Amino acid sequence: MSGFKIDVLVVAAHPDDAELSVGGTLAKLSHLGYSTGVLDLTRGELSSAGDLKTRGEETVQASQLLGLSLRENLELPDGWLNPYSASDATSASKDSQIVKVVAALRRIRPELLLVPYWEDRHPDHSAASHLLSRAIFLAGVTKFPGGHVEEKFTPRQTAYYPLRHQFKPSFIVDTSGFFDKKTAAVNAFQSQLMRTPHLSTLLNSPLTMSSIDARDSFYGAMIGTSHGEPFLILNSVGLADPIEHFRLNPYSEALIFPGSR
Numbered sequence: 001m002s003g004f005k006i007d008v009l010v011v012a013a014h015p016d017d018a019e020l021s022v023g024g025t026l027a028k029l030s031h032l033g034y035s036t037g038v039l040d041l042t043r044g045e046l047s048s049a050g051d052l053k054t055r056g057e058e059t060v061q062a063s064q065l066l067g068l069s070l071r072e073n074l075e076l077p078d079g080w081l082n083p084y085s086a087s088d089a090t091s092a093s094k095d096s097q098i099v100k101v102v103a104a105l106r107r108i109r110p111e112l113l114l115v116p117y118w119e120d121r122h123p124d125h126s127a128a129s130h131l132l133s134r135a136i137f138l139a140g141v142t143k144f145p146g147g148h149v150e151e152k153f154t155p156r157q158t159a160y161y162p163l164r165h166q167f168k169p170s171f172i173v174d175t176s177g178f179f180d181k182k183t184a185a186v187n188a189f190q191s192q193l194m195r196t197p198h199l200s201t202l203l204n205s206p207l208t209m210s211s212i213d214a215r216d217s218f219y220g221a222m223i224g225t226s227h228g229e230p231f232l233i234l235n236s237v238g239l240a241d242p243i244e245h246f247r248l249n250p251y252s253e254a255l256i257f258p259g260s261r
Contacts, residue, residue: 050191
């Protein structure tokens with residue numbers, strides 16, 4: 001069995017990661033009629049601001065603004081994400097992180113899977129990337145625990161999205177016209193964005209929204225649009241007709257700036 005049940009799934013370490021990074025892409029794909037979803041790995045219980053009840057309400061609001069078809073949380077431990085939570089098949093119980101992620105992928109079955117880039121300042125973001133890279137492979141291994149033989153699964157394509165660190169993108173999604181929806185979804189997380197005299201974080205800086213705008217504007221400029229969101233894929237993309245592909249690509253004449261890592 002290899003059928004897909006949802007068009008695109010974003011996996012994020014914490015609630016609000018998806019909105020901050022790929023909110024424009026999610027809003028656009030939902031607008032185009034695709035089924036979209038987010039799988040948060042943790043509830044963000046170690047966050048310096050807010051509480052779980054408020055964070056949950058904000059997540060529901062953001063999901064509605066983006067038009068998501070699905071939003072789930074695996075409730076893995078915030079601050080303790082671990083790609084190697086089980087050391088072998090014997091210890092890979094139903095409670096181990098890798099088994100839970102494999103089971104979720106086999107159940108949700110996304111056609112396009114978007115996961116965090118492995119380089120980031122937050123250790124959970126990096127750990128989430130490595131956890132997903134392992135889970136994607138193991139979800140397609142018949143004998144790996146977490147489902148019956150017929151439930152093994154591999155997404156059609158996996159792409160990595162950046163949080164704080166940059167990379168040279170494999171492709172950039174034109175999110176022009178959807179930045180306002182992304183902004184509204186990010187702003188739903190007021191518990192994380194609201195600055196107080198007693199709490200100063202990188203996220204609740206008054207420069208946060210302008211920084212996101214600048215980042216998305218930069219990537220949009222790379223393809224000749226007002227806003228864009230970058231993605232990295234590790235496999236080569238095949239083209240049956242490169243002439244026709246670039247003729248039909250409205251972004252092929254845009255200025256391409258050197259990428260950075």
